[in-house]
Amino acid sequence: MSTETPAVRVTDLTVAYGELPVLWDIDMDVPAGKLMAIMGPNGAGKTTLIKAILGLVPPAAGRVEIHGGLYRDQRHLVGYVPQRGSVDWDFPTTVLDVVMMGRYGALGWFKRPGKRERDQALTALDKVGMADFRARQISQLSGGQQQRVFLARALVQDAQVYFMDEPFQGVDARTELAIVDLLKELRTLGRTVIVVHHDLQTVRDYFDWITLLNVRRIAGGPVDEVFTSENLKLAYGGRVEFLQRQAPCDPPPDAPDLGSYPGRIRP
Amino acid sequence: MSIPHLEILAIAVVTAAGCSLVGVFLMLRRMAMLSDAISHAILPGIVVAFFFTHDLASPWLMIAAVLTGLLTVVLVETLTRTRRLKEDAAMGLIFPALFSLGIVLITRYAGDIHLDVDAVLLGELAFAPFDRFVVGGADLGPRHLWVMGGVTLLNLLAVTVFFKELKLATFDAGLAASLGLAPAAIHYGLMALVSVTAVGAFDAVGLILVVALMVGPAAAAYLLTDRLGLLLVLAALLGAVAAGLGFALALWLDASIAGGIAVGVGLVFLVVFLVAPGRGFVAVVLRRRRQRWDFAQVMLAIHLIQHEGGPDEDDESRVEHLHGKHVGWTPAFTARVVGGAEKRGLVELDAGRLRLTDPGREAAGRALSGTGS
Structure with missing residues (x-):
């Protein structure tokens, strides 16, 4: 694997807001074809890491390579799904139009989307089960539907590496499983998918690679090796109410709040 | 209606359409009040450029005003980035400071010329037909009509050519940046357009009307459609209707034309707010x-x-x-x-x-x- 070019290579990345370091000297290699979770407590810098890789926040130091090249040269290989809450859902546009936005990068400046882009968008909407909603104004969607639309928009980008910021935030279980199936399908096609994730319970089912983050990189690698109680303790600090051998469908009797992640982490 | 009246009406309608087009994007970016800030803050730029050129028709006034407009945006963003105060407060600090600097400069050094405070605030549409655009002895019509016609054409061209870029940068700046569609450049380009529009419009219709025309028609059109393209068309149309309505009102009441048009904008919004299908009251x-x-x-x-x-x-x-x-x-x-x-x-x-x-x-x-x- 060391001979293969990683899909994402981050070297000595430091990001600071003013004097306050948000990410300290991050080194991270993500091999191609992995489905990776970025995990860590609130304020660990998960979103900032993605944004710094994508050049949306300026790093104080460090280097990012996508498939062996600098990000600005490899932009076309990268797909991005921001947090659902980062956009104004009252914006005057339709579902189909939002999905077509995923093609804007490939279209380049000035060129308008046409029939080809429309067909691509419809195919992607069909894939996420939202084809019937194509003409809807986007404010009329539920949270899960909004997330599916964002996913469809990422699909039409036809990228090699996807960055997704909390795609499971506020979606119901059915949508979550549908999204996971799609992500696994992307992996089967050899794409790399990097997901900011919160739910410790589902890591083993969803992901094969993980980076644990808490301002510094705590650990990273295959889930089987890295997703251990010691590493979780290092990342989250204190006692992590999670037993590695526990199957997700077999919760401990003393954990009442399994519907959402905070119940499982006690500082 | 007399020829001068028609000329005034034409200026008002063209100005309204031009202001509405950029106003739509200001509204969608939740920056409606930036029209207020920019249109006021450009004053010192205009005054300083006037000192150098002694010519109100000089293109340098336009350039200086655009630079001052961009300076306003940069100052507001810099203040906001310190996280010591919010954007609205930063705006409230910056633009009165710049505007009053302009007022001080006018009253101290330019008291005897055409630039006076009332004209800046309220405009002097009634006198617009006297200000002719003359080339080689030939009268080509009112100067303001040419200026605002050019500005409105520029805005139309910009929102048409950069429609997709403006849309994405406004809806999802993060994606726009990751796709390499330079949302920051789009942002400052839009701010430059707002400044150009404000400086073109202010000495025809006054600053207050610039703000009314940038915010009102856009807000009304927003209640009528879910499509950005149609929103732009409707905003320009509603702006033109408001200008015509307001002009008729001013003639009927023998009142200030700029005031009449501002009332017209309010009336158009009120009617749309009440009867808009689906979203109206x-x-x-x-x-x-x-x-x-x-x-x-x-x-x-x-x-x-x-x-x-x-x-x-x-x-x-x-x-x-x-x-x-x-x-x-x-x-x-x-x-x-x-x-x-x-x-x-x-x-x-x-x-x-x-x-x-x-x-x-x-x-x-x-x-x-x-x-x-």
Whole structure:
């Protein structure tokens, strides 16, 4: 694997807001074809890491390579799904139009989307089960539907590496499983998918690679090796109410709040 | 209508359309008040450029104003980035400072010239026909019409050519940046357009009207459509209508034309706000009322289904029972709900007893299973 070019290579990345370091000297290699979770407590810098890789926040130091090249040269290989809450859902546009936005990068400046882009968008909407909603104004969607639309928009980008910021935030279980199936399908096609994730319970089912983050990189690698109680303790600090051998469908009797992640982490 | 009147009307309509186009994007970016800030803050730029050129028609005034407009945006963003104060407060600090600097400069050094404070604030549309655009002795019409025609054309060109880029940068700047579509450049380009529009419009129609024309028509059009392209067209049209309406109003009342047009913008917004299909006030009130009756009818059906086949069915299904101590409706309300439910075929009335029909049972079932009625 060391001979293969990683899909994402981050070297000595430091990001600071003013004097306050948000990410300290991050080194991270993500091999191609992995489905990776970025995990860590609130304020660990998960979103900032993605944004710094994508050049949306300026790093104080460090280097990012996508498939062996600098990000600005490899932009076309990268797909991005921001947090659902980062956009104004009252914006005057339709579902189909939002999905077509995923093609804007490939279209380049000035060129308008046409029939080809429309067909691509419809195919992607069909894939996420939202084809019937194509003409809807986007404010009329539920949270899960909004997330599916964002996913469809990422699909039409036809990228090699996807960055997704909390795609499971506020979606119901059915949508979550549908999204996971799609992500696994992307992996089967050899794409790399990097997901900011919160739910410790589902890591083993969803992901094969993980980076644990808490301002510094705590650990990273295959889930089987890295997703251990010691590493979780290092990342989250204190006692992590999670037993590695526990199957997700077999919760401990003393954990009442399994519907959402905070119940499982006690500082 | 006389020729000068037509010329004034043409200036007003063209200015309104040009302001509305950039106003749409300001509104969608939640920056409507930036029109206020920029249009005021460009004043010192204009004054300083005037000192150098001594010519109100000089293109340097335009350039200086655009630079001052961009400076305003940069200053507001810098102040906001310190996280010591919010953007609205930063705006409230920056633009009065710059504007008053312009006022001080005018009153101290330019008291005897055309640039006076009233004209800056309220415009002097009535005099616009006297200011001619003359090339080689030939009178080509009012200068303001040419200026605003050019500015509006520029805005039209910009929102057409950069439609997709403006849309993405406004809706999702993060994606725009990751796709390499330079949302920051788009942002400052838009701010430059706002500045150009403001400086072109201010000495024709005044600063107050610039703000009204950038915000009002865009806000009204937003209530009428879900499509950005149509929103732009509607905003320009509504702006033009408001300008025409306001001009007629001013003629009729023999009042300030800029004032009349500002009132026209307010009237157009008010009418759209009231009668816009789907989102207007009237439509919302009607929908709420209908939903209230629908809900009450479904409630009735659920009440009946709960007691259906039970020992108290006979008692619970009496109409009088509904306005008795159990359900607690007034007799008049009950009568309307029962009447409506009957008409919809949800219930049948049989000797003072209500009986659910099959559609009624279905409606109650749907409501109880949470899929709506």
